Amino acid sequence: MLNFAERRRAVRRLALAAAAVTLLALPALAQPMMPDAEMPDPFANSQCAAEPVTGSGPGFSSSRDASEDAARKAWGEKATAIYPEATWEMAKDAGVSCVVQGLYSKCFAQAIPCRPKSGASSDEAASDKAMPEAMGADEAAQAGE
Secondary structure: OOOHHHHHHHHHHHHHHHHHHHHHHHHHHHOOOOOHHHOOOOOOOEEEOOOOEEEEOOOOEOOHHHHHHHHHHHHHHHHHHHOOOOOOOOOEEEEEEEEEEOOEEEEEEEEEOEEEOOOOOHHHHHHHHHHHHHOOHHHHHHHHO
16 A cells, blocks of 8 residues: 555656646647638528527526527527528527526527528428429429429
8 A cells, every 4th residue: 555655646647647748738729620711601601690699498497408498499489580491500609508596497598590691491492403303394393283
């Protein structure tokens, strides 16, 4: 069994080794993966609202997941009033923050709603383009009726 001085030296060596590894990794972590000029803008083909929209559930919930879901749902209801195509996945600067009181939480979802610049949802546009290619002209005309 190690005496006090030996344990102290062992702990000090481990702490120094961990600090050295951390210091060696910091410069690599601080460097961006790609220069800013080369990073594509994920919202280049989107039209976004000028202001963020905030939504929250009706009250405190015993489940944080349920509270987060309620906040995103409330956000979605407000966002679709601006852009009917708005979804949480397409939102810019999306985030959820929660207030915790004991075992209960109330969450707030905030994001800028966006939509594709064309105005139509990408699923509708893709299905409209794919329909004539997938079937003959007569079948496409019948499907459109």
